[in-house]
Amino acid sequence: MSLVSVHNEWDPLEEIIVGTAAGARVPRAVRSVFAVEYAGEYDSQDQVPSGPYPDRVLKETEEDSTSCARSSRSSASRSGVRSSATTPP
Numbered sequence: 001m002s003l004v005s006v007h008n009e010w011d012p013l014e015e016i017i018v019g020t021a022a023g024a025r026v027p028r029a030v031r032s033v034f035a036v037e038y039a040g041e042y043d044s045q046d047q048v049p050s051g052p053y054p055d056r057v058l059k060e061t062e063e064d065s066t067s068c069a070r071s072s073r074s075s076a077s078r079s080g081v082r083s084s085a086t087t088p089p
Contacts, residue, residue, distance in 0.1 A: 015082040018069040021061035026050045 005014070029038055029048040038048050053061075069085040076083035 013079075013081050015084065016072040016076055018065050018072060018083075018085045020065065020086050021053070021058050024058060024061070025052050 005011075026049060028050040029045050031045065034042075034045045034048065038045075042048050065085075069083070073083045075081075
């Protein structure tokens with residue numbers, strides 16, 4: 001059970017959770033997504049790029065999330081909001 005109670009987007013902020021990009025992947029395009037997003041660019045679902053993001057993208061994302069976590073901890077402590085960061089698996 002979650003320790004954070006959310007009823008709508010207007011309730012006061014209770015917790016900030018910053019995640020990690022470790023292991024992030026571009027998902028394989030299923031038929032419905034292919035039809036909406038990629039049909040004009042590719043002839044088949046198998047041609048749509050998928051798999052791990054480039055290391056450069058993951059590194060930049062981790063730098064941004066670390067900065068975000070640091071900033072949110074500082075702001076959260078002043079406002080009474082809990083702040084936590086996940087750790088890579």
